[in-house]
Structures are given as structure tokens and as C-alpha cells.
Amino acid sequence: MYISLIQEALTLAGYDPGPVDGIAGPRTVFAIKAFQSDRGLNPDGMVGPLTHAALFSSPQKVLTTPAASCDPKQLSPHFHQNEFRCCCQGRYCNGFPAEMHTALISGLEQIRNSFNRPLIITSGVRCQTRNREVGGIVHSKHLIGHAADCYIPGVSVDTLADAARQAGLGVIIYDDEGFCHLEI
Ligand SMILES: [Zn+2]
Known part of the structure; x- marks a missing residue:
């Protein structure tokens, strides 16, 4: 579940973690590393507190509105x-x-x-x-x-x-x- 959320957040941020399947496979780890290095974080491919905060810093804006208005x-x-x-x-x-x-x-x-x-x-x-x-x-x-x-x-x-x-x-x-x- 948590991995799925990370994959969604990465996709919204413009990265390509592959399908949102909840599995931290190579593409997901690669996307996390790319996100981390773009944000000046240590690119270790692990979602620690800093990476988590960067990924979910403004989730409300990004996550809630478009779904309703796209249908x-x-x-x-x-x-x-x-x-x-x-x-x-x-x-x-x-x-x-x-x-x-x-x-x-x-x-x-x-x-x-x-x-x-x-x-x-x-x-x-x-x-x-x-x-x-x-x-x-x-x-x-x-x-x-x-x-x-x-x-x-x-x-x-x-x-x-x-x-x-x-x-x-x-x-x-x-x-x-x-x-x-x-x-x-
Ligand atoms: Zn009728």
C-alpha cells in the first residue's frame, strides 16, 4: 500500500516508477533515485523521512482535484x-x-x-x-x-x-x- 502511494506520488511528480503495483521493483527504485538526486537528497533509492516529506509536500493540491474534474x-x-x-x-x-x-x-x-x-x-x-x-x-x-x-x-x-x-x-x-x- 505504502509503495503504491509512493509510485503514485512519483508519477504525479513526473517520474516513471512503472505501473502502480505496490512492488518496489527496479523501475520504482530508479525513479526514487532520480527524484532524490533532482531534489538534492542522498540518492539511495530508499524512502526515508526527507524523501517522504519531499514526495508528499503538497499532496492535497495534486491528488484530490483532478480525479473529479477529469470525468x-x-x-x-x-x-x-x-x-x-x-x-x-x-x-x-x-x-x-x-x-x-x-x-x-x-x-x-x-x-x-x-x-x-x-x-x-x-x-x-x-x-x-x-x-x-x-x-x-x-x-x-x-x-x-x-x-x-x-x-x-x-x-x-x-x-x-x-x-x-x-x-x-x-x-x-x-x-x-x-x-x-x-x-x-
Ligand atoms: Zn427510462
């Missing part, structure tokens, strides 16, 4: 397109008869961050057939990616609804079912 289906820091997939399970559509609207996603992101807890999407986009099947209204905003049903575990629907209104979203509370329909 085009990652709609925002906390929401992935798959969470909004039509619930017909591929029977009537390919899962995305419409794109999720960015204004809805940014509202959801704002709510999610204000509670700092996972916000669970129970229904995102729906195709016509599935919408009829679940008894959705004819011009439901679910059809065009303008609505999502959701809840936050441990947060009441009323509290969630307040936060949604503050985020500028339209709200219908489904008290008995324990979720809110949010829309733009």
Missing part, C-alpha cells in the same frame, strides 16, 4: 451523472433521455454542502414510458432533467425543503414517503 460525467464535486439515471433500468431508454440541467445540479450541490452530508437522489431523469408507469404528471420536470427527488439521511424533509428554497429551487414535500421533489 465528464462528474456533474459537480458531489454528484455523478449515474445518480440521476432513469429508473426504468434500460427497459425503455438508455438511462438519459435528457441531460440534467446545470442549475438544478448547482442547487443540489449547494444544499449538500450546507448540511455537509450525503444527499441521496431517489429519482432523477425519467423517460416518458417510465414516467407514466410511476404515475408522474404528463409535463413532469423529471422528463427534461429539471427535477430530482431526494432526501438526506437524518435530516427532516421540512429542513431539507427550507434549504432547497434558499438555494432557489422549487419544492414539493412528500412527507409520508420521506423525500422532497426539487425542481428549477
